[in-house]
Amino acid sequence: MSARILPVDESNATEELKDVYEKIKSGFGGVPNVFKTIGHKPKALSAFFALTGVLFSDNSITPKIRELAVLMTSMVNQCHYCIFHHTAMG
Numbered sequence: 001m002s003a004r005i006l007p008v009d010e011s012n013a014t015e016e017l018k019d020v021y022e023k024i025k026s027g028f029g030g031v032p033n034v035f036k037t038i039g040h041k042p043k044a045l046s047a048f049f050a051l052t053g054v055l056f057s058d059n060s061i062t063p064k065i066r067e068l069a070v071l072m073t074s075m076v077n078q079c080h081y082c083i084f085h086h087t088a089m090g
Helices: 015-028 033-038 042-057 063-076 080-089
Strands: none
Touching (some): 015 042, 033 042, 063 080
């Protein structure tokens, strides 16, 4: 299935979006497609990335347990995209 909203590739990003992508790269090593899709609205992406940092980094759950929880939720929801990406992370 193809995406309904195409991700904004780094080569087509505005300067504002490139700045946000650089912050994301520093945290993830790259820019996941889910972030590139939100990239149509750089301010929203910046806020979403900040929220992600708070939810996934500033807590007592270990990264491995967190990814296992995300993976199980993805399996229950039958989200094949999420299962694929979070299997590698867990």
